[in-house]
Amino acid sequence: MSALLEVRNLETFYGPIMAIRGVSLEVHKGQVVAVLGANGAGKTTLLKTISGIMNPEKGQILFEGGEIQGREPHHVVRQGIVQVPEGREVFPLLTVEENLTLGAYTRNDRAEIARDRDLVFTYFPILAERRNQEAGTLSGGQQQMLAIGRGLMVRPKIMLLDEPSLGLSPLLTQEIFTILRKLNQDEGVTMMLVEQNAAVALDLADQGYVMELGRIVMADTADKLAASEDIQSFYLGHAHEGQRGERRWKKRKTWR
Amino acid sequence: MEVMQLLLSGLANGCVYGLVALGFVLIYKATEAVNFAQGDFMMLGAFVMIGLVNPQYLGMNFWLAVPVALLIMAALGYLLDLTILRFMFGQSQTAVVILTIALGFVIRFVAGVIWGHEPQSLHSPLALGDVRAGGVVLSLADISVIVVTLLMTVLLWQFFQRTKLGLAMQAASQNQMAAYYMGIPVKRVQGAVWALAGVVACVAGILYASKGTLDISSGFIGIKAFAAAVIGGFGSLPGALMGGLIVGLIEPFAARYFPTGYSQIAPYALLILVLVFRPNGLFAQVRVKKV
Numbered sequence: 001m002s003a004l005l006e007v008r009n010l011e012t013f014y015g016p017i018m019a020i021r022g023v024s025l026e027v028h029k030g031q032v033v034a035v036l037g038a039n040g041a042g043k044t045t046l047l048k049t050i051s052g053i054m055n056p057e058k059g060q061i062l063f064e065g066g067e068i069q070g071r072e073p074h075h076v077v078r079q080g081i082v083q084v085p086e087g088r089e090v091f092p093l094l095t096v097e098e099n100l101t102l103g104a105y106t107r108n109d110r111a112e113i114a115r116d117r118d119l120v121f122t123y124f125p126i127l128a129e130r131r132n133q134e135a136g137t138l139s140g141g142q143q144q145m146l147a148i149g150r151g152l153m154v155r156p157k158i159m160l161l162d163e164p165s166l167g168l169s170p171l172l173t174q175e176i177f178t179i180l181r182k183l184n185q186d187e188g189v190t191m192m193l194v195e196q197n198a199a200v201a202l203d204l205a206d207q208g209y210v211m212e213l214g215r216i217v218m219a220d221t222a223d224k225l226a227a228s229e230d231i232q233s234f235y236l237g238h239a240h241e242g243q244r245g246e247r248r249w250k251k252r253k254t255w256r
Numbered sequence: 257m258e259v260m261q262l263l264l265s266g267l268a269n270g271c272v273y274g275l276v277a278l279g280f281v282l283i284y285k286a287t288e289a290v291n292f293a294q295g296d297f298m299m300l301g302a303f304v305m306i307g308l309v310n311p312q313y314l315g316m317n318f319w320l321a322v323p324v325a326l327l328i329m330a331a332l333g334y335l336l337d338l339t340i341l342r343f344m345f346g347q348s349q350t351a352v353v354i355l356t357i358a359l360g361f362v363i364r365f366v367a368g369v370i371w372g373h374e375p376q377s378l379h380s381p382l383a384l385g386d387v388r389a390g391g392v393v394l395s396l397a398d399i400s401v402i403v404v405t406l407l408m409t410v411l412l413w414q415f416f417q418r419t420k421l422g423l424a425m426q427a428a429s430q431n432q433m434a435a436y437y438m439g440i441p442v443k444r445v446q447g448a449v450w451a452l453a454g455v456v457a458c459v460a461g462i463l464y465a466s467k468g469t470l471d472i473s474s475g476f477i478g479i480k481a482f483a484a485a486v487i488g489g490f491g492s493l494p495g496a497l498m499g500g501l502i503v504g505l506i507e508p509f510a511a512r513y514f515p516t517g518y519s520q521i522a523p524y525a526l527l528i529l530v531l532v533f534r535p536n537g538l539f540a541q542v543r544v545k546k547v
Binding site: 051053072073074076077078082083084085089090091092093094098101102103105106150154 | 426
């Protein structure tokens with residue numbers, strides 16, 4: 001089966017700095033793929049390159065078999081790829097409902113748009129309650145929900161989620177991820193998820209990649225990744241005392 | 257009665273300032289650049305109208321010429337963005353500001369070459385006749401200025417609230433990055449904002465030319481309009497209009513009740529007061545972004 005989204009040997013620069021150093025990955029239809037990594041690993045840059053905000057220097061991005069690298073962002077959105085940006089980038093002075101309307105900017109099917117808005121409201125009832133409130137006055141968690149809901153309004157074939165747990169309490173993180181799981185299972189939304197919170201991300205994902213300094217250093221099913229010793233010690237924070245009691249920071253990652 | 261008279265003529269003047277200020281704010285909100293050529297846009301719009309209507313030029317019917325002039329100015333605004341300003345994307349704001357100041361010079365020069373440097377008046381049906389009501393004499397031009405400005409405000413408000421493009425303009429000005437993420441073609445939307453600013457300037461120009469004579473330095477009321485926009489709170493559309501009205505009202509009252517010359521500096525004195533006591537303007541729309 002060919003992948004819905006395929007990235008091949010992608011290289012992206014921030015000025016002179018090479019942020020992505022030859023990344024390849026695949027996302028299949030209906031999957032949730034998690035990309036893990038620390039700050040500065042290039043996760044966000046990867047998403048920005050896919051959604052056309054940044055142009056790659058080299059490599060291909062294939063979506064449904066067609067090359068989309070270097071296209072304008074609005075073209076990429078029309079193809080069915082939507083990025084839910086990090087840090088709840090809502091339109092602060094517009095109401096919740098207007099924010100959702102703008103999510104459907106690329107669409108013209110009024111009836112379907114209304115149906116999708118109701119769908120968003122069933123998944124995020126709090127947004128329905130606050131539909132006429134300015135988005136800037138919502139709490140952080142509600143803004144994150146709005147950002148996800150607004151992304152759904154595109155009716156995307158794939159959703160690129162950038163750190164949905166950023167700045168949220170553990171409880172809210174759980175709530176958001178429960179909803180994401182439901183969206184994936186019930187609505188069949190394919191997702192590519194970038195996270196620092198490896199535990200929740202691997203719990204939701206089918207497939208996982210680990211990025212470090214612009215490269216993919218591990219790739220496996222989410223279960224295997226969660227079980228691997230490297231991930232456990234470096235991302236999940238389980239301490240494994242060795243026989244001689246050597247400390248965690250003395251250990252080397254297997255890929256180094 | 258005298259107060260009434262001053263009030264109404266002040267309002268009429270203020271509406272023109274308000275419309276030019278509206279143009280400032282439109283472009284500032286959408287592109288975060290200040291278009292110092294906005295006053296000259298107004299002057300150009302008025303001259304385009306004169307070129308279409310006055311008998312020594314094309315001699316078109318006034319009401320037919322209005323949409324044509326609006327269209328020309330809209331196209332001009334869009335083209336300016338397409339050919340010049342889009343390439344300033346990512347440059348510092350100072351560079352854009354200097355560019356628009358230079359643009360003002362170019363517009364004045366071109367208008368001088370085409371229409372000459374003598375003052376001219378528009379053959380406008382609005383410029384004829386007075387209305388008398390209870391001791392107050394109002395020129396038809398003043399009344400139509402107020403009415404048209406009210407209409408324009410309502411139209412713009414509806415446009416921003418109800419249409420997809422209007423919403424997209426607001427979105428792109430509030431959070432440009434998020435607008436990109438939602439598939440809004442931000443650059444094209446900004447071009448549309450320039451077109452809209454051209455239309456607003458043209459309306460202001462037609463009204464201005466209906467009230468009196470026009471010459472190529474008429475665009476300098478843009479400076480007063482800029483003060484009006486700042487008084488109202490740069491970045492707020494209703495604020496711009498209110499700022500314009502305030503400046504328009506201050507002038508005749510200062511001229512009547514203060515010694516000679518004070519009416520000239522009154523708007524700027526108010527500007528300084530506002531900047532000292534309410535630096536965000538009287539009707540500011542500023543909200544700190546939550547992190």
